[in-house]
Amino acid sequence: MLSLAVNPATTSPGASATRDEDHALVRAAGEGDVRAFEQLYRRHSARLFAVLRRLCGQEARAEELLQDAFVRAWQALPGFRFESAFGTWLHRLAVNTALMDLRARRGAEALETDDEALAWQATPDSAGHRTALGLDLERAVASLPPRARAVLVLYDIEGWTHDEIATELGMAVGSSKAQLHRARQLLRTRLGEDHE
Missing domain, CATH: 1.10.10.10 (Winged helix-like DNA-binding domain superfamily/Winged helix DNA-binding domain)
Known part of the structure; x- marks a missing residue:
């Protein structure tokens, strides 16, 4: 049987430090610190790109969706509630961005190979x-x-x-x-x- 590994949740001791560092960067970025947001981008973009590439099947489209997701994240930072890890929140935002794109392209274009x-x-x-x-x-x-x-x-x-x-x-x-x-x-x- 064909199986694909599910990405397990991070539970290592370093995960707490990463979460705290992310939250500090989110606070700074939420106050307009572009460099803090750039650090968040560098920390999370490779993982999100891999997910988006799998979802949309096209490298160029995945890059566009990644940019869209980070623009949405920047706009939504003031509403981030710190109840979960920023990476988890950002992952869900990126997946939702890809799913909205898939729904928008559901017509004939989505059926083309x-x-x-x-x-x-x-x-x-x-x-x-x-x-x-x-x-x-x-x-x-x-x-x-x-x-x-x-x-x-x-x-x-x-x-x-x-x-x-x-x-x-x-x-x-x-x-x-x-x-x-x-x-x-x-x-x-x-x-x-x-x-x-």
């Missing part, structure tokens, strides 16, 4: 074969239809429930389950074809 995402099938490395299953998996996930990809990423990687996914994507719970099944089947097929 992205050439960049399909490049994994036709781009061998210099030795003429794949170098790592991990790279294949990332490219295969990127090549999935947008809604199937979103459900797969949210369920298998982000750890959301089908109820949460259905609510966020505006679909029935059964549709979320069907999209997950579809995504997994497509991944099995694509990865199986590539490694036979």
